[in-house]
Amino acid sequence: MGKALPDIEYMLLPGALNGLYDKQTHTIYIDPRLDPPTTRATLVHELVHAERGDTACCDAWFHAKQELTVERAAAMRLISTDDLIAGVRETCDDRHLAAWLEVDLDMLNTRIGILTAAERRVIEEEVDRLGRTA
Template sequence: MFHPWGILRALAHIRLSWVVMPDGAPGRTNGIDIIWLNKALDQVERRCALTHELIHIEREHTGCQSATVEAEVRAEAARRLIPLDQLIKGLRWARSHSELADELWVTPEVLQDRFDHLGDAEWQTLLDVELQH
C-alpha cells in the first residue's frame, strides 16, 4: 500500500500545516517546502490529499495550476494510491463504488479518477481477469 506519510517524513524540508481552508479545499502547497491540509479531513481524505500535494511538490508546481495539470496530478495520485492488483482484488467482491473505495482506503473521487485514467493495457488486464471468472 502506498504510504504518503512515510514519504513526507523522508522529505525533512517540507513542513505540514493543518488549517481551515476558507474555500473548503482539501489541501494546497507552495510547491517547494510547505503543504497545507484542511484540518476537517478524515484519515482517508488526508491520505489522498497529501498524496496529491506531494505530487505537486515532486513536479515543482508553484502557484495555481491549469485544469489539465490538476487532472494529470489527480490521475497520478489515483495510480499511486490504487495499484492495479488491489483494484482487481477489490472488484472481485465489492458491491458498490463506495464499498470499493472504502476497501482501497481512498475517497470515491480518487477511485473514479483511477477508473477514468486506466490505460489500454490496464483495461485489457481487467477484461482478462473478468473472462477468467
C-alpha cells in the same frame, strides 16, 4: 541525495479546498476536517505538487491541466492495478471499493478513468469470472 519531504501542517482551509502546497515554505497544508481516505488522497496529491515544484497559477486552463496531471499521478501511486483487482474481488460498489482501497471516491474515479486497455481487460475478466456486473 533526494529532496527533503515538505512539512505538513493541518489548518482550516477556505471553501472546498482540501489541501495546498506552498512552494515558498515547502509546506503542505491539509484541512483537518477531512475523513481519513480524503486526507490520504489529498496528501499524496499535494506531495506530487511538491515533487514537481508546482506553484499557483492564475491561468484557468493551465491550472486545470496541472491539477489533472497531478491527480492522475496521485491516483497511480495510491491504487495499483493489483490492488484494484483485489478490491473488485471484494465489491463492485464504487463507494465500498473506494473505502476498501482507503481513498476517496474522486481518486477512485480518476484511477478508473486512466486505466489502460490492458488493465481494463484484466479487471473486466475478473468481474466476469466473479459473475458480477461492472
